[in-house]
Amino acid sequence: MSTYDTIIIGAGMSGLAAGIRLAHFDRRVCILERHYTIGGLNSFYRLRGRDYDVGLHAVTNFTPKGTKRGPLARLLRQLRFRWDDFQLSPQVGSRIVFPGTELGFGNDIDILRGEIAREFPSERDNFERLLERLVDYDDLDQEAYDTSARAVLNEIIATPLLREMLLCPLMWYGNARERDMDFGQFCIMFRSIFLEGFARPFAGVRLILKNLVRRFRSLGGELRLRSGVKRICVDNGHVAGVVLDNGDELTANNVLSSAGWVETMRMCDDVSEHVETKPGQLSFTECVSVLDTEPKKLGNPNTIVFYNDSENFHWEKPDQDLCDVRTGVICSPNNFCYSPSDGELPDGVVRITSLANFPRWNDLTEEQYEVEKLKWFDRINESAVRFVPDYRNRVVDYDMFTPTTIRRFTWHDNGAVYGAPDKHFDGRTHLNNLFICGTDQGFVGIIGAIVSGISITNQYLLRD
Amino acid sequence: MTPAQIRDEIIAILEDIAPDDDLSDLKDEVPFREQLELDSMDFLDIVMELRKRHRVQIPEEEYEQLQSMQSTVNYLTPLMVNIG
Numbered sequence: 145m146s147t148y149d150t151i152i153i154g155a156g157m158s159g160l161a162a163g164i165r166l167a168h169f170d171r172r173v174c175i176l177e178r179h180y181t182i183g184g185l186n187s188f189y190r191l192r193g194r195d196y197d198v199g200l201h202a203v204t205n206f207t208p209k210g211t212k213r214g215p216l217a218r219l220l221r222q223l224r225f226r227w228d229d230f231q232l233s234p235q236v237g238s239r240i241v242f243p244g245t246e247l248g249f250g251n252d253i254d255i256l257r258g259e260i261a262r263e264f265p266s267e268r269d270n271f272e273r274l275l276e277r278l279v280d281y282d283d284l285d286q287e288a289y290d291t292s293a294r295a296v297l298n299e300i301i302a303t304p305l306l307r308e309m310l311l312c313p314l315m316w317y318g319n320a321r322e323r324d325m326d327f328g329q330f331c332i333m334f335r336s337i338f339l340e341g342f343a344r345p346f347a348g349v350r351l352i353l354k355n356l357v358r359r360f361r362s363l364g365g366e367l368r369l370r371s372g373v374k375r376i377c378v379d380n381g382h383v384a385g386v387v388l389d390n391g392d393e394l395t396a397n398n399v400l401s402s403a404g405w406v407e408t409m410r411m412c413d414d415v416s417e418h419v420e421t422k423p424g425q426l427s428f429t430e431c432v433s434v435l436d437t438e439p440k441k442l443g444n445p446n447t448i449v450f451y452n453d454s455e456n457f458h459w460e461k462p463d464q465d466l467c468d469v470r471t472g473v474i475c476s477p478n479n480f481c482y483s484p485s486d487g488e489l490p491d492g493v494v495r496i497t498s499l500a501n502f503p504r505w506n507d508l509t510e511e512q513y514e515v516e517k518l519k520w521f522d523r524i525n526e527s528a529v530r531f532v533p534d535y536r537n538r539v540v541d542y543d544m545f546t547p548t549t550i551r552r553f554t555w556h557d558n559g560a561v562y563g564a565p566d567k568h569f570d571g572r573t574h575l576n577n578l579f580i581c582g583t584d585q586g587f588v589g590i591i592g593a594i595v596s597g598i599s600i601t602n603q604y605l606l607r608d
Numbered sequence: 609m610t611p612a613q614i615r616d617e618i619i620a621i622l623e624d625i626a627p628d629d630d631l632s633d634l635k636d637e638v639p640f641r642e643q644l645e646l647d648s649m650d651f652l653d654i655v656m657e658l659r660k661r662h663r664v665q666i667p668e669e670e671y672e673q674l675q676s677m678q679s680t681v682n683y684l685t686p687l688m689v690n691i692g
């Protein structure tokens with residue numbers, strides 16, 4: 145039986161980042177991953193000769209080389225990477241599109257400022273007041289965090305449409321709660337999207353993941369794939385070790401789990417099957433269309449288009465149907481400012497994210513599932529082409545995944561992409577040597593998950 | 609280690625933590641925080657790197673000694689005098 149300083153459950157962004165910190169400071173660390181590959185919610189795969197990313201639309205929190213502050217700069221220092229290692233190319237520009245009104249934005253807040261002044265002249269000063277109200281990442285306390293973002297917006301922004309338009313991208317890229325958003329999460333997402341920005345490595349998420357895993361291994365970290373944790377063994381208020389799906393037992397002084405809060409509790413053999421936390425409800429489908437041309441040649445130069453087809457933005461699990469196509473996110477990975485040495489991506493690509501109902505997808509028979517996938521792929525694209533030029537007759541290949549795909553490859557309850565609505569910021573559990581990081585600790589997205597893995601590790605696992 | 613060697617070692621640690629920073633005109637008497645915008649996590653890393661590389665233990669209440677290059681070298685000199 146081997147003993148580790150720390151066992152990490154999950155080789156997603158947060159687990160890998162935590163592993164690097166621990167291995168760098170000479171801890172014996174092992175990452176256990178149930179899947180046959182790394183990456184979790186943001187992995188990559190090959191299908192019919194083409195490379196696909198599972199999640200990646202854009203890396204948020206982009207700040208240019210030389211920037212010293214903010215999460216990206218911080219995580220690069222903490223993980224000892226150079227800015228160039230992540231090969232981030234900034235976005236071209238994005239839009240929020242509602243009926244009759246559009247707001248463009250980019251990696252410079254002045255673009256959004258100008259757009260708001262043009263579309264909502266009476267809100268110019270209010271928008272400045274909103275910027276002043278934003279709390280900085282490190283200054284968020286529980287009280288600020290728990291305030292309703294809608295309540296704060298109602299107080300500051302007079303025009304309902306502008307409130308909805310501002311919430312739309314922020315909820316899409318990081319809100320685990322239905323309908324409203326915690327003000328703390330609003331501040332985090334506002335900074336990461338509007339004040340910092342979007343970027344993408346030319347090679348996609350695999351570049352980031354390969355950097356992380358290579359570093360982890362070169363520092364002596366151990367990564368075991370196809371090694372799901374079935375049980376966390378508890379002895380007297382203390383974790384003694386874990387049991388793998390295949391029955392192997394491993395012991396460790398600490399366990400750090402990125403599997404999710406409820407999911408982790410369920411593994412603890414001292415916790416009853418019933419855990420008192422609401423799991424997340426929000427899951428997505430992702431429709432990826434490969435085109436025989438670039439989106440910009442069809443008249444869509446935008447990096448991301450967040451669309452909503454009425455004045456009210458409904459951020460909730462679709463009740464009546466498998467998906468809700470009233471709102472969505474259209475991403476064109478071609479539309480980033482790649483360096484000339486990169487050239488162009490091999491294919492044009494359009495990716496569309498829609499809200500989806502996990503239980504409904506989960507209840508389908510295998511045959512129904514295939515039929516529904518086809519049907520919704522068409523409906524979702526039909527909805528999207530109301531907001532970008534029609535690309536449907538240029539599609540040469542496609543793939544689609546659903547909440548059950550997300551669930552199958554990441555084991556998150558309900559395929560909830562942003563986890564449970566109630567977060568566990570301190571990362572602690574009822575056991576003194578079991579901690580959680582990642583989605584349910586509080587930070588979401590690629591950069592958020594990495595920061596989460598780093599900060600929980602620093603707080604509890606490097607202190608002796 | 610001599611004060612000059614300790615300085616070189618701190619430079620090496622800073623280069624490791626912030627590889628994109630140019631440290632060639634670092635001013636020894638000006639706080640790191642002002643020149644490099646290091647945050648509290650980075651300061652902790654300097655401490656941890658010293659422990660990792662040289663087994664030097666710095667108690668938490670003495671972290672403030674590491675404000676600038678000058679104060680760091682002054683503080684570390686007696687602690688590292690017997691380190692090769």
Ligand SMILES: Cc1cc2nc3c(=O)[nH]c(=O)nc-3n(C[C@H](O)[C@H](O)[C@H](O)COP(=O)(O)OP(=O)(O)OC[C@H]3O[C@@H](n4cnc5c(N)ncnc54)[C@H](O)[C@@H]3O)c2cc1C
Pocket residue numbers: 153154155156157158159176177178179182183184185186198199200201202203204371372373374402403407428430497550553554555556561581582583584588589590591593
């Ligand atoms: C469709 C989609 C689009 C997205 N788009 C973006 C985007 O454009 N930009 C962005 O920044 N973020 C995006 N995200 C979000 C981002 O991917 C996640 O927030 C982030 O990857 C979460 O990382 P994590 O480490 O917290 O969790 P995860 O990635 O879920 O990692 C947890 C890991 O634990 C493993 N695991 C679970 N249970 C066990 C067990 N019992 N034993 C062993 N291993 C286990 C899982 O297999 C998984 O690998 C997207 C996500 C999706 C699904």
